[in-house]
Amino acid sequence: EAQVTQNPRYLITVTGKKLTVTCSQNMNHEYMSWYRQDPGLGLRQIYYSMNVEVTDKGDVPEGYKVSRKEKRNFPLILESPSPNQTSLYFCASRGGIPYEQYFGPGTRLTVT
Amino acid sequence: SQELEQSPQSLIVQEGKNLTINCTSSKTLYGLYWYKQKYGEGLIFLMMLQKGGEEKSHEKITAKLDEKKQQSSLHITASQPSHAGIYLCGADAPISNFGNEKLTFGTGTRLTIIP
Numbered sequence: 001e002a003q004v005t006q007n008p009r010y011l012i013t014v015t016g017k018k019l020t021v022t023c024s025q026n027m028n029h030e031y032m033s034w035y036r037q038d039p040g041l042g043l044r045q046i047y048y049s050m051n052v053e054v055t056d057k058g059d060v061p062e063g064y065k066v067s068r069k070e071k072r073n074f075p076l077i078l079e080s081p082s083p084n085q086t087s088l089y090f091c092a093s094r095g096g097i098p099y100e101q102y103f104g105p106g107t108r109l110t111v112t
Numbered sequence: 113s114q115e116l117e118q119s120p121q122s123l124i125v126q127e128g129k130n131l132t133i134n135c136t137s138s139k140t141l142y143g144l145y146w147y148k149q150k151y152g153e154g155l156i157f158l159m160m161l162q163k164g165g166e167e168k169s170h171e172k173i174t175a176k177l178d179e180k181k182q183q184s185s186l187h188i189t190a191s192q193p194s195h196a197g198i199y200l201c202g203a204d205a206p207i208s209n210f211g212n213e214k215l216t217f218g219t220g221t222r223l224t225i226i227p
Contacts, residue, residue, distance in 0.1 A: 033215070035217075040219065041219065042200070042217050042218060042219035042220055043200065043202075043217035044217075045215070045216075088152065090154065090155065092155075094215075100145075100157050100160060101145070101157070101202075101215060102157070103147075103154045103155040103156075104154060105153065105154040106152070106153060106154050108152070
């Protein structure tokens with residue numbers, strides 16, 4: 001089954017404690033991206049990757065890092081989380097035509 | 113950067129009634145996507161529109177793209193409780209040499225269906 005998986009689904013952490021949210025896709029897609037969703041602000045892109053070792057900033061990259069060492073994986077790293085990074089995070093991957101973007105189930109992060 | 117405005121922001125509709133959600137872009141639309149999200153869950157792809165005047169249907173949901181107006185509308189006929197959720201439109205950034213890297217989303221329309 002074609003899917004994007006994220007782990008963990010729920011995470012409560014404290015300010016400053018480094019964390020990684022994993023993302024994996026099994027569709028051999030070249031394009032992957034991370035979004036955060038906040039009430040009233042909708043979905044905003046954090047980072048995206050066009051292919052292995054190619055990443056670029058989205059609209060809200062501050063405080064986040066990503067890496068793309070393998071095609072299937074695109075982890076999101078928060079080196080020093082802060083409360084304003086409390087949000088619902090989605091990973092997505094996208095193939096060729098018709099450019100449908102598949103989303104993971106989401107990771108709800110709370111930073112206290 | 114491209115901005116997408118959805119209207120209305122929320123909608124309460126009696127079961128069986130028809131409804132329309134609009135998505136208006138601040139720039140030319142090169143590709144317009146509609147997604148549905150159950151509260152707090154992932155996004156489900158509904159359909160993609162690429163050409164002006166294009167219209168697509170998925171079960172009782174129909175979407176149209178008006179390129180000149182830089183707008184898309186999503187119409188649900190005879191709404192059912194299963195239609196409840198958040199509907200989001202997404203649009204591609206202008207095509208570059210590398211293809212469509214960036215997908216911008218609207219803020220969403222929250223649809224509630226009452227019996």
